[in-house]
Amino acid sequence: MTTVSVWAPEAHQVELECGGSRMPMDRRADGWWSLQTSRVMHGSDYAFRVDGNGPLPDPRSAWQPQGVHGPSRWLDHSRFVWNDAGWQAPPLAAAVIQEIHVGTFTPAGTFDGVIDRLDHLAELGVTHLELMPVAEFPGERGWGYDGVDLYAPHHAYGGPEGLKRLVDACHCRGIAVLLDVVYNHLGPDGNYLAQFGPYFTDRYHTPWGDAVNLDGPDSDTVRRFFIDNALMWLRDYHIDGLRLDAVHAIVDTSATHFLEQLAAEVQRLGRELGRHLVVIAENDRNDPRVARPVETGGYGLDAQWNEDFHHALHALLTGESDG
Template sequence: MTAFELWAPSAAAVDLDLGGERKAMRRDGEWWRLDVPSAGPGTEYAFVVDGGEPLPDPRSPWQPQGIHGPSRVVDHAAFPWTDAGWRAPDLAGGVVYELHVGTFSPEGTFDGARSRLDHLASLGVTHVELMPVAEFSGDRGWGYDGVDLYAPKSTYGGPDGLKRLVDECHRRGLAVLLDVVYNHLGPAGNHLGRFAPYFTERHRTPWGPAMNLDEAGSDEVRRFFCDNALGWLRDYHFDGLRLDAVHALIDQSAVHFLEQLAREVEALEGEVGRPLVLVGESDLNDPRLVRARDEGGYGLHAQWSDDFHHALHAFVTGERGGYYADFGSLADVAAALERVFVFDGRYSAHRGRRHGRP
């Protein structure tokens, strides 16, 4: 049996589409629900809101026909994991290899990447960081335009292919992090706004309306992203997440989304009995990201050092366009290594103001 559910607070009617057969769902507050005893793993389905076209489940676990096709039911408990007792090495002092599944092997798949893990181990890598794998338009891509955030890319190998890769990494002593994108969705196949207020015009990002983290309906939006993060860590055995461009997660709530996420990941850590980490990417140069929550921070475990990247890139290549205009000297590289932030309250010519804090 599968319990189907959908958050669609403004809908007058929602049908569950099972291969062309439609069943009316029942309203339960802002949610719509229907239990189907005959629908087991492998069942394909879609949701029909107010008589419109069938749309994939916002929480679809698998999109075997891509972003516009039906969703497919997955039983995560059925996978034969072999990594019992696994504990990831400390991230501090680790060697992280950023891996793009689509180009890492000739096959461009999870199984193809699995066949090349000896190469990574020989390099001294301790952590493999997969670039985003949530379902996106096309067969290959960077992954930063994902739209089915719960569904591993079908052309890479889908849910079981990803689990095999993580399981094999753990067998070889490699921790695995996943790059997740919560600040926007790609343009093609982005149906979230047709279901509920996932976006807000109150805040804007370089990609358009921001994710709704602090307006009416934001409790469920935050739940959507937190459940997504917990699912990758629990159901796919990832050891941590790299959070893309968190400065674009605009949230004026008293408890910032990142703080909520860190608390929930910490609770999951106790349940699964292994260490889990959150790594933020941010250009704010604000140590609050990694400061302990009892000291007023968000409690992430680490953050990307953009200043080190920019300083080294500008020094080696001589490039001075955009934000590289603020960098270029060996002293900048040294400052990034010694203080983390080159701009820790200094004036930034590129930004035309002071930037960052110690």
């Protein structure tokens, strides 16, 4: 039996749709709906209907083989066989980081295509491969900063199995993997989160879309959504560190800032796994508080990202000059 759960605190009815059948889910007091069923297993397609609206993909979908508007596909992470036992990433202080866009790095435009170039990167002395965002976004190709299914590696790049093969191959060559993640907004196309719950707020604004609700009503579960996502990449995909996009656009007036909570939970996971994990922030303000220890009033992240080249390239390709 598989337990399927989804958070929809304002819904009156939630149904699981799978194999042509709709099954009513049970509501808990905390706004989560769940159902135990034998219909859902590895490779099963499923979706939700919220108060009759849908079918909608799972907000925590790990696999979107038909893109952002298609059904979710259940994924059993334990099925993948890893070959990187005992792996430790090289220290960040001595890192040589190669940032790549999976869709344009090779003619194939896939995770497996990148594997074919890893020996060359290792010969160049690259110690860390940083992937621009790979969470599911609309269409086949894009920058990745308008992702909407944050738990699902992009289907056109090779999906979950392809990303795992790439990370495993990197580690076998002594190369660590960093992943660019976007937690300040989601893209508009295929973004169904608001139909499930108060993931967004109109109290703040970003240049790219609705601000994430990190300090308003029901924000505890929203924070959990993003922090669990970060932990998933590090735990289930063996990613060695995260590069957080534009943290200056993350507004949080809570007693414990989202970035501080995220850094602490990543450090805790690293101790559990016996691996050194890192969190790097892109911050246009270059605020030293981001990388200061918590003991001295900082958020405790490992580093800040120097954006000179990244922003110059972005301006060259898009004509945008803001920031």
